[in-house]
Amino acid sequence: MEHKKKSCDSVWRQFSSFLKEKGYNLEQSTSPESLNTILKSWASNMKKKDDTDYKENVIKHMLNTTAKLVQEKYFNEWNIKINSFTDPCFKAARDVRVANRRKLQTLPEKRTVNSAALTENEFLxxxxxxxxxxPDGFQKKFFLIASFELAWCGGEGANCFTYYLKPEIENKGLITGRIEYNPVFSKTAQGGSKPLTSSKWLTKNKDNPNFCPVRLYHLLMMKRGNNINTDRMFLAPNPFWNKIQNAVWYKNSPVGVNEIGKWVKSLAIATGLDIKRRKNIKSFCALISGVCFG
Known part of the structure; x- marks a missing residue:
């Protein structure tokens, strides 16, 4: 508890310094819209003293702690109930927070490392x-390689929809060969405005087509038979795929999030990895770049 209090005090001191530097005030009369602007600015400008970025997990902790402390201040001092995690008026601040974390997750040196990272050979x-x-092996292969390329964390891969990915097209209408990934894409409006969130990319592996995520993506889309009407990316394999002529590869039902979490652990065990030193082996991130199971 003492450690938690010191951590909260440290975050509040930094936030208070930020408020003073920017000329912001937290008062009873501060409107929710103005408070949203303050929290949005804090999420955008959070830096270390040497003006470098914090790691992604530090950003998450500091922003969440700030939001909770502001919420407590308004309730305790003025009996005003606010919740920046759910209230619609704070959506812009939440969007900036998510965008900032996604940006840092693309940088190997800023991603969260909870335990020993995999080596390149272990991944391969x-x-x-x-x-x-x-069907099972193919889907898992795409999942692992896409997880590395897109730096998927937590349940991002398990909750991926097909419309989050689309082939990139140049202004002249030519296909570039890259696959654009962005969770803000909607089923009906791909390629529209992508506020506050940067796209990630699956790129061709010309040196080793066997590990090419673009090739695997297109094949996986082809394997989705006419029986599929769910938009979830990863589906339950059809157990009769090789027993019935022209049988579909996948059933019209998504693989559960918990089941996908087991994929990584089972593969790690199958290749003889020491999972005891990877205690939080629940999901798959960008391994070769230094991100581990966590």
Whole structure:
């Protein structure tokens, strides 16, 4: 509890210094719209003393702590109930917070590292044991490689929808060969405004087509039969795919989030990895770049 109090005090001191520097005031008369502007500015300008970025997990902790402390201040001092995590008027501040964290997640040196990271050979060994000529192996292979390329964290991969990804097209209408990924894409409005969120990309691996995420993406889309009407990316394999002529590869039901979490652990065990030193082996991130299971 003492450590938590010191941490909260430290965050509040930094936030108070920010308010003073920017000329902001937290008063009873401060409107929710003005408070949203303050929190949005704080999320955008949070830096270390040497003007470098914090790591992604530090940003998450500081922003969440700030929001809770502001909420407590308004309630305790003025009996005003606010919730910047859910109130619609604070959506812009939440969007900036998410965008800032996503940006940092694309930088290897700023991603969260909870335990020993995988080596390149360990990652490659996990992919190599998967047979892409089977529905289960093929889907898991794409998942692992896409997780590395897109720096998926937590449940991002498990909750991916097909319309989050689309082939990139140049102004002249030519396909570039890259696949653009952005969770703000909607089913009916891909390629529209993408506020506060940067896209990520699947790019061709010309040196080793076997590990090419673009090739795997297009094949996976082709394997989605006419029986599929769900937009979830990862589907339950059809157990009769090789027992019935022209059988579909996948059922019209998504793989559960918990089940996808087991994929990584089972593959790690199958390749002989020491998972005891990776205690939080729940999801798959950008491993070669220094991000581990966490």
């Amino acid at each position: 060994n996990m992919v190599k044991i998967l047979n892409e000529n089977t």
